[in-house]
Amino acid sequence: MTQLTLGKLSQDKLTIEPVLEGNTLTLCLAGTSDSFSVKALGLYLGEVTEEVARLGLSSVAFDVTKLGLLNSSSLKQFITFLRPIKLGTLKFTVEFLVDDQIPWQRRCLAALVRMCPIDVSVRDINGGGPGNGSRSIPYAASSATLRRPS
Numbered sequence: 001m002t003q004l005t006l007g008k009l010s011q012d013k014l015t016i017e018p019v020l021e022g023n024t025l026t027l028c029l030a031g032t033s034d035s036f037s038v039k040a041l042g043l044y045l046g047e048v049t050e051e052v053a054r055l056g057l058s059s060v061a062f063d064v065t066k067l068g069l070l071n072s073s074s075l076k077q078f079i080t081f082l083r084p085i086k087l088g089t090l091k092f093t094v095e096f097l098v099d100d101q102i103p104w105q106r107r108c109l110a111a112l113v114r115m116c117p118i119d120v121s122v123r124d125i126n127g128g129g130p131g132n133g134s135r136s137i138p139y140a141a142s143s144a145t146l147r148r149p150s
Contacts, residue, residue, distance in 0.1 A: 004018060005054075006018045006047055009041075011036075011037045011040035011041070012031075012034075012037045013031040014030075014031045014032060014033050014041065015029070016029050016041075016044060017030075020055075023057050023059065024057065024058070024061055025051065025052060025055075025057055025059075026061040027062050027063065031067065032067070032068050033067060033069060033070045033071065034069055034071050034073075034074070035071065038077060041077045042077040045077055045078070046081075048060065052092055059095065060092060060094050061096075062094070062095070062096050062097065063097040064096060065097060065105070065125055070105075075112075079111075079115065082112060082115055082119075082120065085120075093119050094119060094121075095120075095121050095123055096109045096120070098125065100124040100126060106122055106124070110122070
C-alpha cells in the first residue's frame with residue numbers, strides 16, 4: 001500500500017486530519033476556517049492536489065460536519081483547488097460530507113457543486129435529502145425543498 005505523506009494541519013482554530021482509505025483521501029475539517037487560517041488552508045489544499053496526483057487517487061472527500069465556520073476567503077481556496085478539475089487537467093471526484101442539521105454547510109458548498117456539477121457533490125451524513133439519501137446528491141437536485149410555496 002502506498003504511504004500517505006500528507007500530514008495533519010493545525011492552524012489557529014482550524015484542524016484538518018487526512019485519512020487514506022483505498023483510492024479515496026478523506027480530509028476531516030474541524031473548528032473554524034476564517035481569515036486567520038485561510039493562507040494555511042490554501043497551501044494545504046495545494047499539498048492535497050500534489051498528493052492526489054502522486055498517489056493516482058480517484059476521489060477526495062471533505063468532511064466538514066465538525067466545521068463551525070467557512071468564510072468566503074476560505075471558500076475561494078476550495079474554488080482554486082477545484083480549478084484543475086474544471087479545466088480537465090486533473091481528473092478526480094470531490095465529495096463534501098455535510099450535516100444538513102447545520103444548513104449553512106450545504107448552502108455554502110452549493111457554489112462548488114455548480115462550478116463542477118459532474119465531479120463535485122454534497123452528501124448529508126445523516127442520509128437526508130431526496131431519495132434514499134445513500135448517494136451523493138448535487139445541491140441543485142435538493143434545492144426544490146428550499147423553495148417557498150407559490
